[in-house]
Amino acid sequence: MQSSDVNNAFPIRLILVPVDGSQSAEKSARVALDLALKYRARIVALSIVASPGFALTGPAGAPADLTEYYKEGTTGARQAIDSILKLAKETGVDARGEVLEPVSSTVGAIVEFAEKEEVDLIVMGTRGLGGFKKLLLGSVSNGVVSHAPCSVLIVR
Numbered sequence: 001m002q003s004s005d006v007n008n009a010f011p012i013r014l015i016l017v018p019v020d021g022s023q024s025a026e027k028s029a030r031v032a033l034d035l036a037l038k039y040r041a042r043i044v045a046l047s048i049v050a051s052p053g054f055a056l057t058g059p060a061g062a063p064a065d066l067t068e069y070y071k072e073g074t075t076g077a078r079q080a081i082d083s084i085l086k087l088a089k090e091t092g093v094d095a096r097g098e099v100l101e102p103v104s105s106t107v108g109a110i111v112e113f114a115e116k117e118e119v120d121l122i123v124m125g126t127r128g129l130g131g132f133k134k135l136l137l138g139s140v141s142n143g144v145v146s147h148a149p150c151s152v153l154i155v156r
Contacts, residue, residue, distance in 0.1 A: 010151075012039040016119040018046050018110050018144075021080040024125025028155040029084045032123035033091050035153075042094045044117060045084040047077035048109050049101035070101055077101070107143030115149045122152045 017032045019025040029045065036043050049070060081097030088095035103109040114122055126141050145152045 012036075012041045012120045014117065014119050014121075015041050015043050016046060016110070016114050016117070016122045017043055017084065018048070018122070018124045018140075019080040019084055020047060021076055021083075022125065024155070025080065026083065028123050028125040028153075029087065031153070031155045033087060033093050035121070035123065036088075036093045036095075037091060041120070042096075043084075043088055044113075044119070045081045045088075045095060045097040046110065046113055047080050047097070047099050048103050048106050049073035049077050049099065050106050051102040051104050066102075074099060074101055106140050107147065110140075110144050111147045111149065119150050121150060122148055123155060124152070125155050 012035065015032050015036055017025075017029050019029060032043055035041065050073075052066070052069065077099045078097075081099065085095055085097055098113070100109050100113070110122070110124075113119075122144060124141055124144065141152075141154050145154065
């Protein structure tokens, strides 16, 4: 089988790379960039600012102001994407970045984005940043594998 036969059997035109600034996400982005070069595909780096999974209250039980939380989250998300876009530019890969916020389900946001954008492949790491989620080793990657509308490559 020639390489052109492989490209036709499994066409990859758009690769989604969820990133969060972790070493795992950077490693998966490098794998995605290699694949994008090989298949002449485009990359979308996606970073998500999740809603806090718990109730935050301020003085007298009033809802807390989450402005600073989202501001810091968006800044971190943008930095993670910019890092990947810089690598893409250096390697000659067509890439763009997206930040989604606030998101109640990271898995749901990745899956919905992949559906909407008609992604051919999701490349992601086994674990990323995050307090409690770090204890649930691979909870996001496992959820994406289970629900994605396309193939998923998990990078260790």
